[in-house]
Amino acid sequence: MKKLGLYCFGNDLRLHDLAPLRALAARVDQLLCVVCVDPALVVSSPHIVGDAPISMRRRQFLEESIAQLAVSLDKLGQRLIVCRASASQGLAELLVRYPVDEVYRSRHPGTYERSQWQFLQKSFPATRFQELDSHTLFNWGALPFAPAALPPTFSQFRKAVADLRVPQPLPVLSELPPPPGAIALPERERGVFPLGDDTRHYRFYGGERAGLEHMHSYFKSDWPSRYKLLRNDLDNWYHSTKFSPWLALGCVSAREIVSQLRDYEARNGGNDSTEWIYFELLWREYFQWYAYQHGNHLFRFQGIKQRKPLTSFYPERFRAWTQGETPWPLVNACMHQLNETAYMSNRGRQIVASCFVHELKLDWRYGAAYFEQQLIDYDMASNWGNWQYLAGVGADPRGHRRFDLEKQTHQYDPDGVFISQWRGRGTLSVLDSQDMVGWPCVDRSGKE
Numbered sequence: 001m002k003k004l005g006l007y008c009f010g011n012d013l014r015l016h017d018l019a020p021l022r023a024l025a026a027r028v029d030q031l032l033c034v035v036c037v038d039p040a041l042v043v044s045s046p047h048i049v050g051d052a053p054i055s056m057r058r059r060q061f062l063e064e065s066i067a068q069l070a071v072s073l074d075k076l077g078q079r080l081i082v083c084r085a086s087a088s089q090g091l092a093e094l095l096v097r098y099p100v101d102e103v104y105r106s107r108h109p110g111t112y113e114r115s116q117w118q119f120l121q122k123s124f125p126a127t128r129f130q131e132l133d134s135h136t137l138f139n140w141g142a143l144p145f146a147p148a149a150l151p152p153t154f155s156q157f158r159k160a161v162a163d164l165r166v167p168q169p170l171p172v173l174s175e176l177p178p179p180p181g182a183i184a185l186p187e188r189e190r191g192v193f194p195l196g197d198d199t200r201h202y203r204f205y206g207g208e209r210a211g212l213e214h215m216h217s218y219f220k221s222d223w224p225s226r227y228k229l230l231r232n233d234l235d236n237w238y239h240s241t242k243f244s245p246w247l248a249l250g251c252v253s254a255r256e257i258v259s260q261l262r263d264y265e266a267r268n269g270g271n272d273s274t275e276w277i278y279f280e281l282l283w284r285e286y287f288q289w290y291a292y293q294h295g296n297h298l299f300r301f302q303g304i305k306q307r308k309p310l311t312s313f314y315p316e317r318f319r320a321w322t323q324g325e326t327p328w329p330l331v332n333a334c335m336h337q338l339n340e341t342a343y344m345s346n347r348g349r350q351i352v353a354s355c356f357v358h359e360l361k362l363d364w365r366y367g368a369a370y371f372e373q374q375l376i377d378y379d380m381a382s383n384w385g386n387w388q389y390l391a392g393v394g395a396d397p398r399g400h401r402r403f404d405l406e407k408q409t410h411q412y413d414p415d416g417v418f419i420s421q422w423r424g425r426g427t428l429s430v431l432d433s434q435d436m437v438g439w440p441c442v443d444r445s446g447k448e
């Protein structure tokens, strides 16, 4: 009897360096390729106040990435089944309908994704379920500590993995088992999300091909040798790698990037800047395992700490922050940039998050939720991990990181070019920065 496999794509929308699909393909005679797009996550972000959909650009990037994957699978004689349902519902329906022997996917650090997987395992005990690592640099089994015993700080983590070799990326898949001929598969989706017409600013194109093209052109330039000097810039396409949207959906693998980085160093010589790109990828790596270890605590008000912060939710301050109408022009400019491009520099993210928590005294989870909704590169582990860090409830050993907004403005936008380009002074703020000082902070449990 022919063996039937099902591969569930998630944050790995690609065909290069995809160990779990390669492993499954070697074990089965026929294959179903599936991606589930959960309307609950796309049409309304579950963490945000109200039922707001994710930003048009984030959604467009996702749909482009899926469409590109479908085309690549077509070329290998496969057909991508797009389920507009949660993974638990979409996969359960397919597992009832088809006699699937084995289901594979990439390991996902999210609690929601993990609980869905566990639900499926329980519901279909006769089917074999297997997860392998493809979103991270290192494999679970190669870590020098149990994933549940992750070092508490990034520095300790970095030391612990200093001698670990990043595995070589696997080549692109050039063949796959066919879909089961006797089974009528759903029609391939033809709907393409309408393209936005605003090409004035950043335009990230979703999908493996666009991601690889971007990566190759970055490493063909000499920007990597200047990365460390420029990475804090607020607004220049080449001053940081801009790999994040493709990494978030797995259109490009992190191992492929490291391999290209090492090739670049072999051709041009390595320096502090090239090493710093790896350093930042290690931050990403840390947050992936951090999310895995802390599960639901990633979304808790007190994070991984015992005490809740002395912040709360003030609707008007929240609205003013999201719309770029605070008393701080630099923060406003960054928020306008986010709202219009779905991207913000790392420095900008730190500045607006610090303002959110320390000046506006807002509950950090609402800021993280807004980022989740807007960011084209939204990555659960990186977003919530960074927000926790800045809110003093995460992996930061200093526990409190407040950015002096005036100093940041002088340092990163001395001539006001960024503020002017993004209309940071454009709107009269309904909030007064003076009023913020000493504003009483009451947390949800009612304690001062």
Ligand SMILES: Cc1cc2nc3c(=O)[nH]c(=O)nc-3n(C[C@H](O)[C@H](O)[C@H](O)COP(=O)(O)OP(=O)(O)OC[C@H]3O[C@@H](n4cnc5c(N)ncnc54)[C@H](O)[C@@H]3O)c2cc1C
Binding pocket: 231, 240, 241, 242, 243, 244, 245, 247, 248, 277, 280, 281, 283, 284, 285, 287, 344, 345, 346, 347, 349, 350, 353, 371, 375, 377, 378, 379, 380, 382, 383, 384, 386, 387, 390
């Ligand atoms: C409050 C806050 C929220 C964030 N939310 C996200 C998010 O949802 N998704 C996301 O990918 N990054 C997030 N980051 C991290 C960082 O800001 C972005 O990865 C970076 O700005 C993306 O641009 P780049 O690809 O040009 O980065 P580069 O500076 O070129 O860095 C190279 C790569 O390293 C990784 N990286 C860099 N800095 C960090 C970091 N601090 N944490 C984790 N990974 C990092 C990213 O994968 C990035 O693509 C967040 C940071 C903050 C402060």
